Amino acid sequence: MSAGPDDARGGAPVRDGHADICVVGAGAAGLFAAIWAARSAHASSDPGVAPVSVLALDGAARIGAKILVAGGGRCNVTHHEVREADYSGSTPASVRNVLRRFGVDRTVEFFRDLDVELKREDTGKLFPTTDDAHTVLDALLGALRMSGAALRHPWRVTDVRRLGSGFEVSGPAGSLTCSRVILASGGKSLPKSGSDGAGLEIARALGHSVTTMIVPALVPLTLPEGHWIRGLSGLTVDAEIVLRSSTTRKMRAIRGSTLCTHFGISGPSVLDMSRHWHHARDADPGCTLEMSWLPGTSAEELDAWLVSCKGAGTVAVLRDRMPERLARALCAAADVAPDSTVQQLGRERRRALVSLLAGTPLPVTGDRGWNAAEVTAGGIPLAEIDVRTMESRIVPGLHLAGEICDVDGRIGGFNFQWAWASGFVAGCSAAEALRSAHVAGEQ
Ligand SMILES: Cc1cc2nc3c(=O)[nH]c(=O)nc-3n(C[C@H](O)[C@H](O)[C@H](O)COP(=O)(O)OP(=O)(O)OC[C@H]3O[C@@H](n4cnc5c(N)ncnc54)[C@H](O)[C@@H]3O)c2cc1C
Structure with a gap:
């Protein structure tokens, strides 16, 4: 693996080109998935078992472009009331199942623990009291470092292949193996941020279907x-x-x-x-x-x-x-x-x-096209994902989170809430699956 050093402060080092959990894409959903994978792996770690290594890879030179432009640079982190009816794409029941695992209260609490207070505006939107998206991104990157997960970028992934019971993840920077992959590479909106739909092709190559319509949404x-x-x-x-x-x-x-x-x-x-x-x-x-x-x-x-x-x-x-x-x-x-x-x-x-x-x-x-669209309508149908774990029903060991899924919210913080909730479920579930496999002596 020919990439730069880990950005992580603790946790299990990523060695010999292997990570236990590899998160592809470090936007809102990927950062959340990596944080929660590392946190839950740490929380449930057994002294007799080697610690779980979590590595997030992102193709962008600068992490968090979309978080920084969100809400006109203020980042509308969530909405005071989030229901499945605020979303389109996959079925409301499947969206609800994910949202209720990590609700608005938990989002507020998560950021409060990182010293980011959120304030509610008349529209019901929640913003950081600083009115500055950097506060949100800095908090997420700090939480990632504290969790022990590693981050490497720019590290673009062009291929994810099944390899025995795990995966090989590769790109121009090299290749590595991992036991589980969390694909959180976003959709196609704002391609200059690094989200250009490549992840949809990776999922398709692994056997997933993608909705026939993939169109710009929240677009003039x-x-x-x-x-x-x-x-x-x-x-x-x-x-x-x-x-x-x-x-x-x-x-x-x-x-x-x-x-x-x-x-x-x-x-x-x-x-x-x-x-x-x-x-x-x-x-x-x-x-x-x-x-x-x-x-x-x-x-x-x-x-x-x-x-x-x-x-x-x-x-x-x-x-x-x-x-x-x-x-x-x-x-x-x-x-x-x-x-x-x-x-x-x-x-x-x-x-x-x-x-x-x-x-x-x-x-x-x-x-006005992908450069002006805030989100993607279409993606991987939730019908192909077990929403209790965000694990693929088609590729065991692969989890999906965020905008890559066929879920798009209306304007008002709903898309980030989807990213937080689905990233949380994917991260915790990937760590839990690894722990179970370790206990069973499989990996
Ligand atoms: C201008 C704008 C304003 C917005 N404002 C708000 C708002 O205020 N509130 C709200 O709720 N939502 C807002 N949104 C929508 C919200 O930003 C997205 O829905 C959310 O960021 C999706 O998170 P994600 O992690 O799934 O995808 P992304 O944020 O797109 O992150 C995906 C990451 O994966 C990386 N990546 C992609 N392909 C690869 C690859 N092949 N290899 C490695 N890395 C890869 C990308 O570089 C990127 O960092 C806004 C969007 C835009 C464009």
């Missing part, structure tokens, strides 16, 4: 060149994005802060809708998105409201409930003279305006 959406919403770049409103089937059935509605940009639309409502739009479009190419600018008010109510304002100027009326810039843009899109009174509009133009207010069609042309 694009509108055609020249679309009037693009002209509102910088405007943020509380709006509702509605997804309709080709038969106009309402499939999903997400209300929240919505940002108009020079390329299309963004903001929490749009980011949360993006994965549903991708999936709906795959099954029903005629599905559509629309935006309600005054959510909670029906088209009939809007019409009645406008009618009641008959003598007032149209923009002046709209301005009471929205920014003037938006009011003028809506008038222009509905072919309404902005200074005309509502009475002067006539029924047809008033109806056109109401129709845009209640549901402006969004002719979405695509998304």
Whole structure:
């Protein structure tokens, strides 16, 4: 094994190109898996048995890129209430089984033990009180060192092969053997951070399937060149994005802060809708998105409201409930003279305006791609993983954790909570399986 020295302070050294547990990827899930594998191996160590060595490998020159950019550099570590309904991908029951093993309380406690206090904001999101993601990353790296796990990087893994009862892990830096592998190499979002989907190919080569759809999620959406919403770049409103089937059935509605940009639309409502739009479009190419600018008010109510304002100027009326810039843009899109009174509009133009207010069609042309996506929708289905241990049902000895799994959360700290919980289960289970094997005299 031709790699640099271990970053670990204690624990079992990684010698002769062998580690008992090798964690591939040291992002949120991999760091957690390595910490808990080492902690639980240490906690249950038997004086007569050699200590368990845990080694995390990461291809990135700088560890924790995603943790540092998360939450605009503040790192939204979790959410005060996390339920399976906050996730998409694999079945809610399987997601719940993992989440309940390491809940929000334990996340708060874990970080508190490392002197990182989390504060809850009005949205329910939890951030470090320092408002600085470095606090979170430094704490995780400190916990890793204290746990006795080793970390080597840059150490990119290109191949994981089964070898007798264990594995051979190799890459340009060399190769090593191990008894158990925890694959925590992330998905495909933000590839410059080191997560480019290579781990999905490694899992596939080992015999796993990967969902047919792997798409950017929590990603801004694009509108055609020249679309009037693009002209509102910088405007943020509380709006509702509605997804309709080709038969106009309402499939999903997400209300929240919505940002108009020079390329299309963004903001929490749009980011949360993006994965549903991708999936709906795959099954029903005629599905559509629309935006309600005054959510909670029906088209009939809007019409009645406008009618009641008959003598007032149209923009002046709209301005009471929205920014003037938006009011003028809506008038222009509905072919309404902005200074005309509502009475002067006539029924047809008033109806056109109401129709845009209640549901402006969004002719979405695509998304902003992997570089702008916060997470990956799709991955290894949990059906192929024993969620009690996060061990593969296909490759014994292989555990999976984090975004590589077919689980993606909505915006608000849910994706990190998945990484913490699945990393915890994978790490503890890998250590426990090794301990059981030692006791049984197998390894
Ligand atoms: C801009 C942005 C902001 C975000 N903000 C938040 C937020 O505030 N709250 C929240 O909950 N979620 C947020 N997320 C999502 C969250 O960061 C991810 O869901 C989470 O980091 C996934 O953790 P992971 O460990 O599974 O994967 P990753 O964090 O992607 O880590 C995978 C690691 O594996 C390494 N790796 C990959 N392939 C290999 C290989 N072949 N060999 C060796 N190493 C490899 C990578 O270098 C990387 O370090 C954000 C994401 C982005 C992109």
